[in-house]
Amino acid sequence: ETGVTQTPRHLVMGMTNKKSLKCEQHLGHNAMYWYKQSAKKPLELMFVYNFKEQTENNSVPSRFSPECPNSSHLFLHLHTLQPEDSALYLCASSAPGQGTDTQYFGPGTRLTVL
């Protein structure tokens, strides 16, 4: 596969469930991002990892827990979510160290919290 892949594409979960979103990039990039996209709102940056180290946590609630085991994989662990967390979660990657570089996005995971 090429580019940025995300699994699952769709996820429905109850508020007491624990689930994880997975992102994998095949671009040789060193930085990975999680964004939240809600209807008619700008993309919200959640987390940034650069060379596997978390460099940004944009005041995200602790019910969202990221994990970056290597530069190619990024996870978002979810637990005790709220209905307002329903959204499209997008993963992106880029190759920093070259100024402001282009971010490449995955197709997203559509999350519904019941």
Add this chain to the structure above:
Amino acid sequence: AQSVTQPDIHITVSEGASLELRCNYSYGATPYLFWYVQSPGQGLQLLLKYFSGDTLVQGIKGFEAEFKRSQSSFNLRKPSVHWSDAAEYFCAVGADNDYKLSFGAGTTVTVRA
């Protein structure tokens, strides 16, 4: 911090007609500017970007954008729209040596036959 405004929430255009999407940014220095497109159920695809040099930038799918520093704008244009251009379009701005991008709220484009 940088920010982006996309004044038009929704635009409807006839197939074959021209399209222009507005983007205004706020940033004190030379910005890094991007346009992305998102089809329903998909992620964001890069259309074009401006870092420096020629202020008229050509992108994929026949799109172009022009950077106008005096107006703090980076409007996206296409001379003749196809039905497949129906999507949501996002403008984004970044700062030098800063990996973070600020996105606008998006403009939804509907193409009528």
